[in-house]
Amino acid sequence: MEKNKKPKKIAFRVTAIIAFIVILMGMVLASGISEASVSVASAIILVLLVSIFLRYKFPERYQKDERTKKLGAYALAASWMISFILAGTLFWALDAKVIVLSGTQSAGLIFAVMAFTMIIFQGYFLHKGDA
């Protein structure tokens, strides 16, 4: 029991840090700083490296079965729907000039929201179950 709890905690913390970095990079990108693309690339590489490390270190934590696949699909669908609504809202808001964002900033915002909501919904569904 205790053995499984530790990797779970570590994985949650690492995921939270990664999510924070991705959002931060999105904000940096949105602010228009030219080094942002380098930072975003670094963040993506960091995410990949940490992900590979965690999967290697705690393989049982990342073992997939029908529950994780099914609930992961629910999370993906919910995240996709939120991003879809956001993209639609952004489209009309930009068209009506309610807000002013560049294409890069809009894409960055959708990217950050998609990643963030995916993590949130995945945690929620995996904790709640489907019954």
Added chain:
Amino acid sequence: MKTRIKELRARYNLTQEDLAKKVGVRRETIVFLEKGKYNPSLKLARAVAKALQTSIDELFLFDE
């Protein structure tokens, strides 16, 4: 939905980990099944019933 997984698991002296390995799922999935928080596929329900030497009908109890 209620299940008799915990009761039958205890009868056959199986841990959640043992049962999970027998049916090829994660231990957490067995935890969720026992709590009635997850609706398994027919395939998994059959595998669990088989591992606990019972039938699906006797393993999963539905509120009518």
